[in-house]
Amino acid sequence: MDVFSNISGLSEDKLHEKFKLLRDEPYYAGAKRIIEEWTQDFHDRDNKIALEFQTTFHSSFWEFYLHAVFQRLGLNINEKYSRPDFIIDGEREFYVEAVVSEIKQGGTPESERSPNDILSMLEPIQTDKEFSLLIDEAVVRHSNSIYSKLKKYNGYTNNKGKWVGGYKSCDWINDSKPYIVALSSYDQIQYGKEYIYSMFALLYGLYYSPERDQYEKRDYVKKPNTDSNIQIGIFNAEEMKDISAIIFTNALTLGKLSSLSKSTGHDLAHVLNVRYDREAPHYKIHEVSSDHPEDLLDGLYVFHNPNAKIKFECEEIKSNHLVEFSLDSVGIGMEGGRAPIVARYCSPTGHALRDLLMSTAASNYNKTIAYDLIKAD
Known part of the structure; x- marks a missing residue:
């Protein structure tokens, strides 16, 4: 697949700025080669991924990366069916639905990222106020993304009152196997500073304080600029038991592509x-x-649901030392030899x-x- 080729009828003004950077800028020549490597044997099951890559970018970028990850892990990807996004065959069969968190409508766009925003990556979040401004927004965006994919799995009633069947009603889905939501963050300009904090809060209800350098248990956060409470610790919710784990990253950026290119030669x-x-x-x-x-x-993490109906275990993930988090009566457990x-x-x-x-x-x-x-x- 050539995802950089011109698409008939698609005008230049419809193209995403990150796509144009990869396509046109010599600085990103190595990054572009990484994308070409990831997509050379990517199977486009619904014949729209190239269009999405050129116009909306992030969701297809995430799928390309996940495909490369599953290949690297040596997992068998079943390309026969169009949903969910990834069906992993074999002894440890599981299903993965990919989703991204985007900047809210009316939010500050990435095009306004300043040199100071870039330099801020060299310093941690200092105050509780700064932390809440970043993490509470991330929690809201990620919560919406995860719940949308839970509906896709179980089914839902649409806005016309009609029932839409979920993935688990498909003949090729075995609902005794794990269902995973894979989430990549692009929810605000400084999403690169979220680290694991947004997931610890949203999934486990553990909210970090940079001023005290410790976590505290919370049940909700305030939706930014409103009085609405947003539930956190959602892995404790009954409806979440159908999600076995969340695969997450906030580090899949153009910088990631440049870093991978730098790692294999001159960049x-x-x-x-x-x-x-x-x-x-x-x-x-x-x-x-x-x-x-x-x-x-x-920069890729697995967060296990301690209350899942079906636990997620994958030897290929463990043997490749991905960082995995779990929660039990003692506290958070961390496995994997990669430095986050x-x-x-x-x-x-x-x-x-x-x-x-x-x-x-x-x-x-x-x-x-x-x-x-x-x-x-």
């Missing part, structure tokens, strides 16, 4: 990842290069200031002037 981008390490200092600086690459699977990506800074000019940028990021996150480099596998 114009300068990429710094701030990664969490269990050993102190906990925030290590990863300068991406072919010697110290970023992996396809870095807390933030990514990507710039065409960062090479000239590399030492300053690296020390600044490390001192901001670790609250010390010292820093260690992390060498990713």
